[in-house]
Amino acid sequence: MKKIIALFLIASIVSCKNSSEEERIPVEADNGIGDGAGPPQVLSFSENIEEAHNKAAFKMKEAVSFDIQLNFGGSERLKAKLAMNTNSSGIKIEKNNGSTIVFDGSEVAISPDSSATDGARFDIFTWQYFFAMPFKLTDPGTVWEKSSQRKLDSLEYPSSKLTFKSNTGDSPDDWYVVYQDDKSKLLKAAAYIVTFGTDKSKAEENPHAIMYSDYNTVEDVSFATTWSFHNWNEESGLGEKIGEAKISNIQFFQPEENYFQIPENSKEVKK
Numbered sequence: 001m002k003k004i005i006a007l008f009l010i011a012s013i014v015s016c017k018n019s020s021e022e023e024r025i026p027v028e029a030d031n032g033i034g035d036g037a038g039p040p041q042v043l044s045f046s047e048n049i050e051e052a053h054n055k056a057a058f059k060m061k062e063a064v065s066f067d068i069q070l071n072f073g074g075s076e077r078l079k080a081k082l083a084m085n086t087n088s089s090g091i092k093i094e095k096n097n098g099s100t101i102v103f104d105g106s107e108v109a110i111s112p113d114s115s116a117t118d119g120a121r122f123d124i125f126t127w128q129y130f131f132a133m134p135f136k137l138t139d140p141g142t143v144w145e146k147s148s149q150r151k152l153d154s155l156e157y158p159s160s161k162l163t164f165k166s167n168t169g170d171s172p173d174d175w176y177v178v179y180q181d182d183k184s185k186l187l188k189a190a191a192y193i194v195t196f197g198t199d200k201s202k203a204e205e206n207p208h209a210i211m212y213s214d215y216n217t218v219e220d221v222s223f224a225t226t227w228s229f230h231n232w233n234e235e236s237g238l239g240e241k242i243g244e245a246k247i248s249n250i251q252f253f254q255p256e257e258n259y260f261q262i263p264e265n266s267k268e269v270k271k
Contacts (some may be wrong), residue, residue, distance in 0.1 A: 019071045043161045045147040045180070046137035052185035053134040053222045060253040061086050061219070068127060072229070072243035084128045085254070086135070090260025091128050101269070104262050111266035120269045122196050129226065130210055131247065137178070141168030152179050152237040157188055173200040177234075186222055187212050191232045207232050208242070219249045
């Protein structure tokens with residue numbers, strides 16, 4: 001009788017998938033299953049990374065802010081304070097040049113209304129996503145392939161490819177190849193394409209990767225404070241370094257009412 005119950009439980013586990021449609025590997029039944037004890041929890045590839053970063057603690061916070069200094073090709077691309085709700089329902093970038101970009105949950109706007117809008121929509125969604133990626137790997141609409149070993153920087157790491165269901169976010173045709181540090185279990189790197197403003201086939205001609213390093217812990221949550229950007233390909237992994245970002249002054253906070261509200265003297269930034 002115990003064997004029948006155990007086999008039934010295993011079949012039930014195999015038939016279930018998590019919300020991101022990532023394949024789960026069931027554990028083998030042991031002698032305790034027939035006595036009413038359940039099998040130990042088995043984390044998927046994406047859940048394992050989220051747990052290492054302490055997603056549970058991150059999601060308990062209302063909002064987080066940080067300073068970012070981003071350089072590409074030896075030139076400053078962005079210097080700003082970025083704040084976001086931990087569920088990304090509100091995002092604000094206050095640039096050092098005096099302009100502010102806000103996402104209020106439905107619209108993107110920039111102020112003052114005399115500000116150039118070039119790159120504003122890309123900025124508001126891209127840099128907060130790279131920062132929060134370890135906590136968004138099982139968001140609704142995420143689809144994962146089975147994990148495998150891939151070369152990154154002359155070494156191989158556990159990895160898996162992330163794609164998205166249609167109508168997920170601003171650029172559902174984007175994809176990522178996510179690498180995990182096999183010792184710390186933290187996010188090691190993510191190769192990606194940018195389809196914003198172009199088609200997928202064109203974007204796939206020029207994939208890049210972001211490497212995460214110099215991790216700091218803020219209120220029990222792990223954040224990378226150095227990002228390096230590289231050319232990338234599937235066969236050999238990282239190529240030439242093309243940029244770097246420094247992240248500092250990471251703080252969780254309780255935003256005031258209307259903190260992420262679109263200000264007056266602003267104009268909408270459309271797709």
